[in-house]
Amino acid sequence: MIKVVVHGALGRMGQAVVNAVCGAPELQLAGAVDIKADRDTLQVPDGAGEIPLFANIGTFLENFTPDVMVDFTQHDVVMPAIRTATENKVNVVIGTTGMSDDDFDEIDRLSRQHDVGAVVAPNFSLGAVLMMYLSRIAARFFDYAEIVEMHHEKKLDSPSGTAVTTAKEMARAREADFIHPESQKENLPGGRGADLSGIAIHSVRSPGFVASQEVILGTLGQTLRIRHDQINREGYGPGIVLAVKEVVKLKGLVVGLDKLMGL
Ligand SMILES: NC(=O)c1ccc[n+]([C@@H]2O[C@H](COP(=O)([O-])OP(=O)(O)OC[C@H]3O[C@@H](n4cnc5c(N)ncnc54)[C@H](O)[C@@H]3O)[C@@H](O)[C@H]2O)c1
Secondary structure (H helix, E strand, O other): OEEEEEEOOOOHHHHHHHHHHHOOOOEEEEEEEOOOOOOOEEEOOOOOOEEEEEOOHHHHHHHOOOOEEEEOOOHHHHHHHHHHHHHOOOEEEEOOOOOOHHHHHHHHHHHHHOOOEEEEOOOOOHHHHHHHHHHHHHHOOOOEEEEEEEEOOOOOOOOOHHHHHHHHHHHHHHOOOOOOOOOOOOOOOOOOOEEEOOEEEEEEEOOOOOEEEEEEEEEOOEEEEEEEEEOOHHHHHHHHHHHHHHHOOOOEEEEOHHHHOOO
């Protein structure tokens, strides 16, 4: 059994991680940590009982010895948590976004120094990772590409990080920019979307979406559409469970779920 502590357990993603870990036979939920903790225990789903709930990861690790910390918190919180976890010989799986290359260097150094594994994945959705991978493969065979990404109306930024990464990787795979037809006359500003390496990116913001993306590739007489729809946060569960099972076999940092999926 791999014992898991969830950091940020009361957040939107944290709750999804708690559910995913409870549903995975090879994993055991050792505890939950969240600064919002106002009680000592957390009721786990399906009547499986209660687990310890702490407000601070350091205090939790003084009392318990999990194998893996899964973190979905926020950028200013995650690095101190990783330092504490690795010093305590705990492997780390990180979903929190917004990390820099310096952060990656430090995580790799810390995990090697303390002989543990680390996985940082900006996207734990297996389908989204495959959508990006397939788009990369297709990129070489098409001259035109556009991305339509669709998210809930509360998303703060646009285009999405996934759309930007997809476009960058497609242009790199093609080793050239795509052909980007400009409008002779733009009836409204921004009508052709944002432009990255010739790929027009269009952002839809509306209730009813969690995270969707369609990559449309075109060449003479044909189009190829690669679409992924994230319907709810449960969809991240299989990717997170995969990362937890793999991180205990690693030494050092792996960035991206694709490497753990053998892509
Ligand atoms: N990698 C992915 O696939 C993926 C998917 C969705 C979201 N995210 C990222 O995950 C992160 C969390 O997203 P969310 O929507 O769950 O946010 P959220 O605000 O719902 O949850 C964050 C939780 O962290 C807790 N927290 C904050 N400071 C803390 C501290 N010092 N110690 C312990 N707990 C603390 C908060 O109380 C909150 O419960 C964000 O960075 C988001 O971008 C990643």
